[in-house]
Amino acid sequence: MTPHNHAKPGDYAPAVLLPGDPLRAKWIAETFLADVRQVNSVRNCLGFTGTWQGKPVSVQATGMGQPSLSIYVHELINSYGVETLIRVGTCGGLNARVKVRDLILAQAATTDSSIVRDRFGPYNFAPIGDFGLLRDAAARAEAKGMRYHVGNMLSSDIFYHAEPGLEGYGTLPAHGIIGVEMEAAALYTLAARFDKRALTICTMTDCLITKAEIDAEQRQTSLRDMVTIALDVAIAA
Ligand SMILES: O=P(O)(O)O[C@H]1O[C@H](CO)[C@@H](O)[C@H]1O
Numbered sequence: 001m002t003p004h005n006h007a008k009p010g011d012y013a014p015a016v017l018l019p020g021d022p023l024r025a026k027w028i029a030e031t032f033l034a035d036v037r038q039v040n041s042v043r044n045c046l047g048f049t050g051t052w053q054g055k056p057v058s059v060q061a062t063g064m065g066q067p068s069l070s071i072y073v074h075e076l077i078n079s080y081g082v083e084t085l086i087r088v089g090t091c092g093g094l095n096a097r098v099k100v101r102d103l104i105l106a107q108a109a110t111t112d113s114s115i116v117r118d119r120f121g122p123y124n125f126a127p128i129g130d131f132g133l134l135r136d137a138a139a140r141a142e143a144k145g146m147r148y149h150v151g152n153m154l155s156s157d158i159f160y161h162a163e164p165g166l167e168g169y170g171t172l173p174a175h176g177i178i179g180v181e182m183e184a185a186a187l188y189t190l191a192a193r194f195d196k197r198a199l200t201i202c203t204m205t206d207c208l209i210t211k212a213e214i215d216a217e218q219r220q221t222s223l224r225d226m227v228t229i230a231l232d233v234a235i236a237a
């Protein structure tokens, strides 16, 4: 048990899906998993374990932002023996090529966060996703005929910038950053530190260029596709 998690050792499967939203964790558990049980409810940051296609898998909410995700991921790895961590999130779009409902597989994650920056002294560390998980997720998205993009994500500590629209993102969109969310860079940094495998898959829900947004019904359908890919990748890992 930890200050943030009352699950017992062995309560989590070796592979865990990580949505930010606790209610998304509950929805994933109830919609997709068999033999499911709740393993954590501390602070309502819900965690569940069950099976997918007969294989054990867990889902744990991380809350929003890199400080919150870092707590859950650190504890999942160090107290619960988790080996494979797949974030299933939503993100904003920073490139007109990426349409709402498209998946972004975050090959790398750029960040403005001191959580990552301050650990590396004079170096600019490049947080990257696990190649095997990335390759498998891309192949499955391809096979399902889904629109997906593999690229560099921004993991920002800031949701509401002082500057309007794209201005807050400076020259990043002109350097291949295709989406913005708030957790992937910390996830990849912790996975590197503890020699675990991690991937971030996001559904683009709001384009900061066109202002197009996904509606509630489309969001549900797209998240369903994203979650089944993540579950398939998790149990194959
Ligand atoms: O939908 P989730 O997984 O929470 O991800 C995105 O949504 C939240 C911001 O609204 C941040 O956590 C961001 O990363």
Ligand SMILES: O=c1cc[nH]c(=O)[nH]1
Binding pocket: 090, 091, 092, 093, 159, 180, 181, 182, 205, 206
């Ligand atoms: O962090 C996020 C998530 C979704 N949409 C955004 O614009 N930012």
